[in-house]
Structure formats: structure tokens, C-alpha cells
Amino acid sequence: MITNLLVANRGEIALRIFRTCRERGVGTVAVYSDADTHALHAEAADAAVRLPGDTPADTYLRVDSVVAAALAAGADAVHPGYGFLSESAEFARAVLDAGLTWIGPSPESIALMGSKVASKRVVAQAGVPVLAELDPDELTDDALPVLVKASAGGGGRGMRVVHRRADLAAAVTAARAEAASAFGDATVFCERYVERGRHIEVQVLADTHGTVWAVGERECSIQRRHQKVIEEAPSGVDEKLRRALFAAAESVCRAVDYVGAGTVEFLVTDDGEFFFLEMNTRLQVEHPVTECVTGLDLVAWQLRIAEGEALPPEPPEARGHAIEARLYAEDPRADWRPGSGTLHRFAVRDVRAEFTVPDRHGIRLDSGVGDGTTVGVHYDPMLAKVIAWGPDRRATARMLAGALEAARLHGLVTNRDLLVAVLRHPAFLAGDTHTDFLDRHAAEVLDAGASEDTVRLSVLAAALADAAHNRARARVLASLPAGWRNVPSAPHTKSYRHGGVEHVVRYTATRSGFVPEDRADVTVESATPERVLLTVGGVRRAFDVCRYPDLVTVDSPQGFVGLTPVPRFGDPAAELAEGSLTAPMPGAVARVAVAVGDEVRAGQPLLWLEAMKMEHRVAAPVDGVVTELAVAPGTQVEQGAVLAVVTPKASPEPTDTTDPADTAKEPA
Incomplete structure (x- = not known):
């Protein structure tokens, strides 16, 4: 029996797991970085252990520190949540070697499915369709467009779409750098890019007695930067395709002796073909929509399976429809630039339940922030997940849009207006949910907001x-x-x-x-x-x-x-030199591509800032010359700090093309 559980994570997922633990009478232990000293999850647990440092690499990604924290607090089990070490076979082994219960699949299953390259080979042997792996060095023009992907991790990090061979090398370099920073593994590969596919995933549960459940499927096609922003259950696929996806997901689980909760992700084409993308050997961010339509507590089942309990023969049937919107501190109009600072006010109207299934149709809120929360630059900028559960898809979308529109969100720019616009868009309501939705409807949804x-x-x-x-x-x-x-x-x-x-x-x-x-x-x-x-x-x-x-x-x-x-009198000291490029957010300079004296073109990348687990490009605003470079790789900068100065090229002097002979002919 599990009596005291450490959650090796932060924010809303830690609070979500604590909720189930309280209902089951299980003690809770939090870990927190220095940046999270006053975070809600650090204050909500029965005990909390400090992980010295701010960055993920120094704190939540330190296997030794997290295991030591569990032992120091007297925990007898560890739940990884999602992100960070949740798909680390090394971490799972370390937990087990320390004599603790691991809430998740075996280290062997994690290692096998944690590599997108290796997992595709195993899945293909099980008879499940996969997209062929392509070698970046051997690509021909006929193979384009392709998607460059990180072999480890997910969440859209380490992904780049390439339409021209000339852009491939830069995309691979950028993907490797981002993957190494986010996952500690710079391995990338390519596969055919399906421009109008749908991202459908199957939630699975498997016990130690041989029972495997395909609990239901989720539609996750509304994405930005290959990261989901709106998810729903069930999807709009027909029953024949649904059964085929369920059977494929169960085959994947059996092929790797899977135990616990996981998700098998597929890319589905308009003509009904589907291809295995990856398996996430953990709980998903979007698990609440499956919980709402099935009534299950997936975290509770993770704990019960870890304690050896058997699943019933069949999973429950879906009831109604659920849609989740990820509320981010980011500006969709500014290339999805994440924000940081103080969230002065955070309130969502008519919330019926937090971190659990509502007793009837309504709004569920899973959030790791509150009034006065400081959103830093070290972690993902997601503020909350707002979930609506209703009788049908259209009613649920209307309910969720209304709740988001009425929310009080003060202090940070968010993607709230975009979410509302998508939920009310005729194409979305008609079920036209492809992965290129935001690209195709950018004009209508990116500029949404108050008139x-x-x-x-x-x-x-x-x-x-x-x-x-x-x-x-x-x-x-x-x-x-x-x-x-x-x-x-x-x-x-x-x-x-x-x-x-x-x-x-x-x-x-x-x-x-x-x-x-x-x-x-x-x-x-x-x-x-x-x-x-x-x-x-x-x-x-x-x-x-x-x-x-x-x-x-x-x-x-x-x-x-x-x-x-706007103050009545401006501050003359605040004026910047013409051509100054300032940091759009706090962060660390990841790479610098130019030197003082270089000639640059408008739109040419000059450097990249790393913030909130992503790289953000800083480009030249005009054609000109780099006359000042104030940073180097590794430099920590605050928002508004001058990074570089690009002096615009001087316009050429007008040339006098008048013929002197013509001038002489002019009358006196």
C-alpha cells in the first residue's frame, strides 16, 4: 500500500495528483526550486523539499536530488507527473533501486518507447503503420516537405517543418540545440510531413494481470508550434476507424509489456489512413477530457495499478463531450512570444470542480496559479487548463468559450482571445480540425479580441x-x-x-x-x-x-x-538608439549568428533567446550593419535589455541624370 507519495513535478499537475492522494488518504510530498519557493504546489503538500537552483537542469531534472528528497521526506512512492523526468528510464530505475514504488511503466518500456526511432521499429513489427524514418543527409526534393523531430521528449520541442532543402541544415541544427536543452538528447530524425493530418491519440491503461484498456480517444489537432492548445474527447472519427485505432494502441501496449497509464498517438489522414507517431509513457496534459467523459480518475488508477489492483474486463463508455483549452501566458500576435511577470488576478467564472470530474455538466479548472503568482522564465508558460464537459460538442464549445471570455486575467498577455475565437469558429464547430487549422485561419483567430x-x-x-x-x-x-x-x-x-x-x-x-x-x-x-x-x-x-x-x-x-x-511627460533617458534590438522577454542567449561589422538583411536571424523551454529568434528589423553586439552565448538578459544594434544602410544619393547638353538648350 502506498502511504506517502512524492510528486517529482510542479504546478498544476502536482496539485492534480495531490487532489487524488487526499481522497485516497495518501500523504503528499512536493519538491520545489528556488524560483518555486512560494508556488502553490510547494505550499499544498504535507511536506516539501527544496531543490537548490532555478533552472530545470539544476532542480527538477536532477535524478539524484529528487530521489534523495523522497527518501528524506519518508516517501514510499514517486509519481513523475508529465514533462521533466516523467519519461526517463534512468529516473525510474533510480526510484526502484532506492526501494520506492514507481508510479508508471517499467524502465525497460520507458526506454524503448522513449526513443521515437526505436519505438517505430518495435511498433512496425507489431503490425502498426508508421511513417518511414528519413535520413537528413539523403533527402531529395521529392521527399519534401519533412518534419525534423527530436528522438526524445515531446511537447513540440525540437520540431521544425522544412519545405526547401536549402533550409534543412539550419532546421536540423536548431532542432538539435532545442532538443539537447529540453531533454538532454540532441538526436533528431526526419519523417514525411503530412500537412492536413489530424492528431488523434488513444488513452490506455494496463495492469499487471494482462488486461489492457483503450479507454477512449482524444482529438488534439489544434496546435501551435506542434504543441496542442485545444483537446477534446471523443474525436470525430467514425466507429470503424475508432476501433482500428483502439486495436493498434492495444497492440503497442502488448508489444512492450506496458503497465500503467499511457497514450498512443496517431496521425490520421483525410482518407482514413493512420500512422503511429509516438507513445507517451506517462499521464498526458489533456487527461481531464477523458476523465470527464468516462468518469474515471486516471491518477487513482495509476496508484491502484502500482499497488497491484486489477482492471475490470472493460472500460466505461463515453458520456457527453469534453473540451480542454490550455491557457498560456503568451502573445499569439507576436509569434507566440511567452510572457513572464506577476499575474495580478486569476479567476474563471462558474467553476464547478477543480482537478476532478464535475458532479454534472459544467466547467472544470486545473491550474497551478492564483492571484499574485509570479510566472518566471524557467518553465512552461501554461497558466491553467480550462475544461468544459457538456451533453454534445457544440454545447460544450459554447460553454468553454463563455467561461474563457468572462475570466479575469490581469497582468500578463494570454492566448485567451485566440482560444475563444477558435472555439466559436465555424470550421471548428463543423469538425474541420486539422493540424494546420491555425495556419489556415490565422486571419480570423490571431487578431481576435475586443473591437x-x-x-x-x-x-x-x-x-x-x-x-x-x-x-x-x-x-x-x-x-x-x-x-x-x-x-x-x-x-x-x-x-x-x-x-x-x-x-x-x-x-x-x-x-x-x-x-x-x-x-x-x-x-x-x-x-x-x-x-x-x-x-x-x-x-x-x-x-x-x-x-x-x-x-x-x-x-x-x-x-x-x-x-x-502614458505619462504626461516622457523620460528622455528611456530613448533607445535607432536600430536597437531589445530582449522581448527575460532569458538566456542560446546562440549568436553574427558579429560586429556583419551586413544583415531584414528578417535575418541574429541570435536566439532561450526562455520557457523554447528558443526564440531575434531577427534584424532592416537591412543594415551590426554596429553593436551586447551579448554572447550564455548571457542572461532581462526583458527590454539591448541585445544588438543594427544601423540601417544609408539610402544611395540620388544620381543627377540630366544631360548637360539638354540643360544648355533651356531658354534663358
């Missing part, structure tokens, strides 16, 4: 709330409207920046209240520091306003708007 009129009204609401806030703090004449004078005066003005655009609002303070100068169709019903009521074209609308350092947030049923107040 221009909503932004203008939100700016007005922010200015009026700020005026009310200033008046509330006044020591005298606090009952008068802010800025009110007994004689006519010029309108008050305030400026805010939104999406790179500066918005100026003008209003007059009178005895009867505030009067907008530029909106004759708007009447100010009331204005407090936190809430502004405006009547727009005869319709009253409410705007909730919050103020933080250098940020004002406005939430309304029309959409969320985050604003940066």
Missing part, C-alpha cells in the same frame, strides 16, 4: 475610474466631481496605450458628472474607482476597472482590454 469601439469605451472608462480614484483620495472637496471647476475650463485629457496604439480620451467634469468630449452617443451614468456605467446609444454597459503598477485592466461583456497609462 475598436470596445477599446475606445474601455479607455474612457479607465480615465473616468482614475478620476474617481483621485477624487476619493482627495482630502478636501471630495464630494465634487474630479477636476470640477466653478468656471468653464478646457477638457481633461488622459492617454493610454493598447496594442502599440496610443489612445487619448477627453472629458469635462461638471456639477452633474462627467461628460465625454468626443462621444455624443455616450452618457456617463456613474463612475467609481472600480466600476463605470456608460449608456451607449441607449444601452447601458458596465466596465470593471482595476489599477496595477503600469497597467489598467478593463473587463466588460464586450471583451477584456489591458491598457498602459
Whole structure:
């Protein structure tokens, strides 16, 4: 019997596992890095052990440190969660060698399926279709496009799509560097890239008594950078294909003597062909959708199987539909750039259950953050998984979109607007979910968000709330409207920046209240520091306003708007030299491709920053010459730090092509 479990992970997955442990009467142990000292998972466990350092390599990826932590805390079992060491055969062996129970498959199964190259060979021998492995050095033009993939790990890291042979070498180099950083293994390979495939995966459970369950399948085709952002269960495949996928997944499990929870992933074409992609020998990020439609607690079954319990003969049938959206601190409009900083406010409306299946249709929330959480640069930028469970697919998508739209997310740019746009997109609702969905519908979903009129009204609401806030703090004449004078005066003005655009609002303070100068169709019903009521074209609308350092947030049923107040007088010291390239986020310089004096073209990569487990390219903004390089590989930089300066090429002087003879003919 397991009595005290260490979770070798962090964030929401650690909290998810703790939830099941509490229900089963199992003690919990957390491990935490210095960056996670005040993280929710470190405070939620019965005991917590510090792993000195900040980076994954120094903390959550240290086999010796994590095993020592388990022994020091008196744990008798270890659950790896997902990511980090969850698919490390070395870690599994070390746990077992220490006399602890390992919650997962055998080290041999992990090692075999952990290599995408080796696993394909085993799976092919079991009669399951696979995409052929291609040697990057022997590719011909006819084989393109191809996908360069890391042999170890997953999550979209170490993947590059190549359409031209000229780009292959750079893609392989970049994939190797990213794979080595994320997984400690730089091995990569190529396979045919199926541009309009669907990513379907089968959840499996296998016990030590020979029973293998194909619990159900999930549709995971809405992806960015080859990483899933929306998953659902069941998928839209027909029953014949579903049964074929289940049979293939069970064959894979039996071929490697699999035990525990896992996922067999397939690429499915429009004509019904399918190919084995990989097997994840762990719990998946998207496991909640399977739990919602089956009623199972997959973590509980992981523990029960580790204790030797047998599965029933057949898994439960699916009921209803579930969709999960991964909420990330990232900006889809800026090439999915991750963000870091303080999450001032985090609240999702009408949550019926956290980390478990709701008692009836509704919203489930699995999150590792809360109000005031600091999101750092060392780990994945996922904030939460918001899951809706409903009677059918369309109703579930509508429910999830509404919950995301109404969520209070203050302090960091997120992908919330994109998720809502996808969930409401006609193609998504029609079941047209291919892996190229975001590429094909980029114009409609990447620019989703509050309308221009909503932004203008939100700016007005922010200015009026700020005026009310200033008046509330006044020591005298606090009952008068802010800025009110007994004689006519010029309108008050305030400026805010939104999406790179500066918005100026003008209003007059009178005895009867505030009067907008530029909106004759708007009447100010009331204005407090936190809430502004405006009547727009005869319709009253409410705007909730919050103020933080250098940020004002406005939430309304029309959409969320985050604003940066513009000071009346700028700071001359903040001006940067023309051509300066600044760090878009905190991180470490992974590679530098240029030197001072090099001529560069607009869009040419100059260097790569490593942050949140991914490499981010910094490119030249114009044709020019590198006149300053402020960093080297390994340099740690803060957001806004100058990385390099590219001096634009001077425009050529206009050439006088006038013929002197022609000039002489001009009349005097």
C-alpha cells in the first residue's frame, strides 16, 4: 500500500495528483526550486523539499536530488507527473533501486518507447503503420516537405517543418540545440510531413494481470508550434476507424509489456489512413477530457495499478463531450512570444470542480496559479487548463468559450482571445480540425479580441475610474466631481496605450458628472474607482476597472482590454538608439549568428533567446550593419535589455541624370 507519495513535478499537475492522494488518504510530498519557493504546489503538500537552483537542469531534472528528497521526506512512492523526468528510464530505475514504488511503466518500456526511432521499429513489427524514418543527409526534393523531430521528449520541442532543402541544415541544427536543452538528447530524425493530418491519440491503461484498456480517444489537432492548445474527447472519427485505432494502441501496449497509464498517438489522414507517431509513457496534459467523459480518475488508477489492483474486463463508455483549452501566458500576435511577470488576478467564472470530474455538466479548472503568482522564465508558460464537459460538442464549445471570455486575467498577455475565437469558429464547430487549422485561419483567430469601439469605451472608462480614484483620495472637496471647476475650463485629457496604439480620451467634469468630449452617443451614468456605467446609444454597459503598477485592466461583456497609462511627460533617458534590438522577454542567449561589422538583411536571424523551454529568434528589423553586439552565448538578459544594434544602410544619393547638353538648350 502506498502511504506517502512524492510528486517529482510542479504546478498544476502536482496539485492534480495531490487532489487524488487526499481522497485516497495518501500523504503528499512536493519538491520545489528556488524560483518555486512560494508556488502553490510547494505550499499544498504535507511536506516539501527544496531543490537548490532555478533552472530545470539544476532542480527538477536532477535524478539524484529528487530521489534523495523522497527518501528524506519518508516517501514510499514517486509519481513523475508529465514533462521533466516523467519519461526517463534512468529516473525510474533510480526510484526502484532506492526501494520506492514507481508510479508508471517499467524502465525497460520507458526506454524503448522513449526513443521515437526505436519505438517505430518495435511498433512496425507489431503490425502498426508508421511513417518511414528519413535520413537528413539523403533527402531529395521529392521527399519534401519533412518534419525534423527530436528522438526524445515531446511537447513540440525540437520540431521544425522544412519545405526547401536549402533550409534543412539550419532546421536540423536548431532542432538539435532545442532538443539537447529540453531533454538532454540532441538526436533528431526526419519523417514525411503530412500537412492536413489530424492528431488523434488513444488513452490506455494496463495492469499487471494482462488486461489492457483503450479507454477512449482524444482529438488534439489544434496546435501551435506542434504543441496542442485545444483537446477534446471523443474525436470525430467514425466507429470503424475508432476501433482500428483502439486495436493498434492495444497492440503497442502488448508489444512492450506496458503497465500503467499511457497514450498512443496517431496521425490520421483525410482518407482514413493512420500512422503511429509516438507513445507517451506517462499521464498526458489533456487527461481531464477523458476523465470527464468516462468518469474515471486516471491518477487513482495509476496508484491502484502500482499497488497491484486489477482492471475490470472493460472500460466505461463515453458520456457527453469534453473540451480542454490550455491557457498560456503568451502573445499569439507576436509569434507566440511567452510572457513572464506577476499575474495580478486569476479567476474563471462558474467553476464547478477543480482537478476532478464535475458532479454534472459544467466547467472544470486545473491550474497551478492564483492571484499574485509570479510566472518566471524557467518553465512552461501554461497558466491553467480550462475544461468544459457538456451533453454534445457544440454545447460544450459554447460553454468553454463563455467561461474563457468572462475570466479575469490581469497582468500578463494570454492566448485567451485566440482560444475563444477558435472555439466559436465555424470550421471548428463543423469538425474541420486539422493540424494546420491555425495556419489556415490565422486571419480570423490571431487578431481576435475586443473591437475598436470596445477599446475606445474601455479607455474612457479607465480615465473616468482614475478620476474617481483621485477624487476619493482627495482630502478636501471630495464630494465634487474630479477636476470640477466653478468656471468653464478646457477638457481633461488622459492617454493610454493598447496594442502599440496610443489612445487619448477627453472629458469635462461638471456639477452633474462627467461628460465625454468626443462621444455624443455616450452618457456617463456613474463612475467609481472600480466600476463605470456608460449608456451607449441607449444601452447601458458596465466596465470593471482595476489599477496595477503600469497597467489598467478593463473587463466588460464586450471583451477584456489591458491598457498602459502614458505619462504626461516622457523620460528622455528611456530613448533607445535607432536600430536597437531589445530582449522581448527575460532569458538566456542560446546562440549568436553574427558579429560586429556583419551586413544583415531584414528578417535575418541574429541570435536566439532561450526562455520557457523554447528558443526564440531575434531577427534584424532592416537591412543594415551590426554596429553593436551586447551579448554572447550564455548571457542572461532581462526583458527590454539591448541585445544588438543594427544601423540601417544609408539610402544611395540620388544620381543627377540630366544631360548637360539638354540643360544648355533651356531658354534663358
